[in-house]
Amino acid sequence: MKLKYIDLDQKNIVILGSTGSIGEQALEIVREHPEQFKVLALTCNSSWQKLAKQVEEFNPKYALLCDKESAMTLEHRPEVSDTEILAGNDDLLHLASLDEADVILNSLVGFAGFEPTIEALKAGKKVALANKESLVVGGGLINKLIKDRRDQLVPVDSEHSAILQCLVGESQERIEKLVITASGGPFRTWTKEQMRDITVEDALDHPNWSMGAKITIDSATMMNKGLEIIEAHWLFDMPLSRIEAVVHPQSVIHSIVTFTDGSSKAQLGPPTMKVPILYALTYPDRYKLDAPQLDWQTAFDLTFEPVDYDRFLCIRLAIEAAEEGGLAPAILNAANEVAVDRFLNKEIMYIDIPRIIDSCLQTLSNTEKISLESLKNIDHKARKLASTI
Numbered sequence: 001m002k003l004k005y006i007d008l009d010q011k012n013i014v015i016l017g018s019t020g021s022i023g024e025q026a027l028e029i030v031r032e033h034p035e036q037f038k039v040l041a042l043t044c045n046s047s048w049q050k051l052a053k054q055v056e057e058f059n060p061k062y063a064l065l066c067d068k069e070s071a072m073t074l075e076h077r078p079e080v081s082d083t084e085i086l087a088g089n090d091d092l093l094h095l096a097s098l099d100e101a102d103v104i105l106n107s108l109v110g111f112a113g114f115e116p117t118i119e120a121l122k123a124g125k126k127v128a129l130a131n132k133e134s135l136v137v138g139g140g141l142i143n144k145l146i147k148d149r150r151d152q153l154v155p156v157d158s159e160h161s162a163i164l165q166c167l168v169g170e171s172q173e174r175i176e177k178l179v180i181t182a183s184g185g186p187f188r189t190w191t192k193e194q195m196r197d198i199t200v201e202d203a204l205d206h207p208n209w210s211m212g213a214k215i216t217i218d219s220a221t222m223m224n225k226g227l228e229i230i231e232a233h234w235l236f237d238m239p240l241s242r243i244e245a246v247v248h249p250q251s252v253i254h255s256i257v258t259f260t261d262g263s264s265k266a267q268l269g270p271p272t273m274k275v276p277i278l279y280a281l282t283y284p285d286r287y288k289l290d291a292p293q294l295d296w297q298t299a300f301d302l303t304f305e306p307v308d309y310d311r312f313l314c315i316r317l318a319i320e321a322a323e324e325g326g327l328a329p330a331i332l333n334a335a336n337e338v339a340v341d342r343f344l345n346k347e348i349m350y351i352d353i354p355r356i357i358d359s360c361l362q363t364l365s366n367t368e369k370i371s372l373e374s375l376k377n378i379d380h381k382a383r384k385l386a387s388t389i
């Protein structure tokens with residue numbers, strides 16, 4: 001593959017989910033490279049105060065709140081007078097496919113990010129994808145859409161960015177396997193007995209990364225690694241049998257590719273999402289980044305442990321759903337979103353999360369053909385069921 005390095009023209013960027021953890025870090029990158037990136041649109045769900053501040057600083061042409069009441073409040077604020085304020089899901093899809101946009105950063109969380117990914121790709125946009133749930137629920141559909149234009153979709157997830165970086169200059173046929181590293185989360189060393197009493201506060205206390213609430217809980221249950229295996233399966237066209245996860249508590253190696261000659265390449269760096277976010281925006285080029293670097297003159301250890309599928313049932317459920325295929329990953333995803341939400345609201349226990357997901361997977365039928373409509377339908381059904389069991 002011959003790589004084309006990008007020109008230095010300013011890129012118009014749309015950030016979906018700009019008030020979240022990834023969105024805010026993306027704006028830090030724009031702040032550092034104002035000559036390279038111009039913010040065209042910012043969106044969030046309902047946090048209008050945060051969005052108002054972002055609009056005041058970055059002066060985008062459009063800003064959107066999914067919540068219509070919050071959008072009305074924002075519209076009357078003096079600091080947003082030069083920006084067109086939009087509201088609701090239809091306008092979100094419009095912003096995901098804006099004519100003037102060069103790149104869409106999808107940093108929405110959950111199934112809400114799926115349709116915007118589809119719209120952006122359909123419109124031929126380059127998508128920097130943080131919203132892994134898009135690929136989990138509809139990876140097959142997405143790959144069909146971009147059959148001849150695979151570089152339209154660039155991952156932001158650090159493990160997938162690491163794999164992408166390892167694959168530069170390599171050919172698909174020479175890949176033996178993908179090895180996705182996992183920190184193991186806050187409960188890596190807890191016994192099954194201890195895990196019965198996990199509180200929300202325990203689960204939100206991630207050892208290495210500071211992230212949004214949903215992915216933090218997904219990391220604590222290791223569902224996140226299951227979702228990432230499915231994400232890698234679609235992104236890199238790899239059979240599930242050739243993707244494995246390994247626990248690497250230091251989170252310095254972000255993932256590994258082993259080739260057919262037995263050689264492995266890994267990508268390393270301190271745990272900051274700014275590196276993969278910037279790489280997704282500039283791939284296959286690299287820009288300078290004001291971020292910490294590894295200090296090779298200080299002694300440190302890199303260690304590895306196998307995943308304990310007996311204590312972390314969610315990763316096992318994710319792999320099984322991926323193997324089953326069809327609508328099963330969409331059922332898993334919806335049930336997980338609801339269970340995580342219920343856990344965060346202290347309605348259920350940590351150990352109920354895999355129980356609810358398993359029960360949804362057992363109960364709901366997975367026979368319909370995959371389409372946007374059938375995925376939306378099953379998402380709706382699984383949410384309904386997961387909120388009552």
Ligand code: NAD
Nearest residue numbers: 017018019020021022044045108109112130131132211212
């Ligand atoms: P977050 O919760 O911090 O932010 C989510 C953003 O989406 C916010 O701007 C919020 O307003 C918006 N949003 C939430 N629900 C919405 C809805 N229903 N409709 C429209 N907008 C909505 O999440 P995050 O941690 O930034 O994660 C975003 C995505 O990136 C997730 O898919 C996550 O798995 C992935 N990711 C995050 C990290 C990380 O370090 N945070 C790392 C890798 C991948």
Ligand code: MG
Nearest residue numbers: 157158159228
């Ligand atoms: Mg990740």
